[in-house]
Amino acid sequence: MWDRGIRTGAVVGTVGGAVRAAGSFAPRLIASDDARTWLYVGIDICLALGLVSLYLAHRQGMRRAGILGSFLGLGGLIAGRIGPAMTDLDLYPVAAATVAIGVLMLAFSEWQMRRVPAWIPLTFALSLVVGSIGTFVAGTSALFILSGILFGCAFAAMTISVL
Numbered sequence: 001m002w003d004r005g006i007r008t009g010a011v012v013g014t015v016g017g018a019v020r021a022a023g024s025f026a027p028r029l030i031a032s033d034d035a036r037t038w039l040y041v042g043i044d045i046c047l048a049l050g051l052v053s054l055y056l057a058h059r060q061g062m063r064r065a066g067i068l069g070s071f072l073g074l075g076g077l078i079a080g081r082i083g084p085a086m087t088d089l090d091l092y093p094v095a096a097a098t099v100a101i102g103v104l105m106l107a108f109s110e111w112q113m114r115r116v117p118a119w120i121p122l123t124f125a126l127s128l129v130v131g132s133i134g135t136f137v138a139g140t141s142a143l144f145i146l147s148g149i150l151f152g153c154a155f156a157a158m159t160i161s162v163l
Contacts, residue, residue, distance in 0.1 A: 012053075
């Protein structure tokens, strides 16, 4: 029963990663702010379930960096969702960076344990760099989209490792 729940969470996380990659185009394809918000809420729930699933499946023998990365990623997802209800400050850049850094730490730890291939942490690292440029440099919004695609694909692949 416990294993089934972990596998289900991993499947949901894999779907969340794939939808995150596709959702990178949402600002250009979905006109409604409410529809985009609910899409992102759904994606974040899927990513959170995937992170919890990965943590529970691999917690035995997980390195400190992996544990910290799991909790940073989960905390960033939560902060990104509750932030707008708590403050008028735009917490998205900080929350997104926290998720990206946490997931990168987790992926690197999982690679060190030989549970995921090297391209997964490398793709997360590239996503973080490209996303940072796309966020902070004017006229580079295409890089922000690319960052989401890279992140979503790597996340989907990482959660498949649980299955």
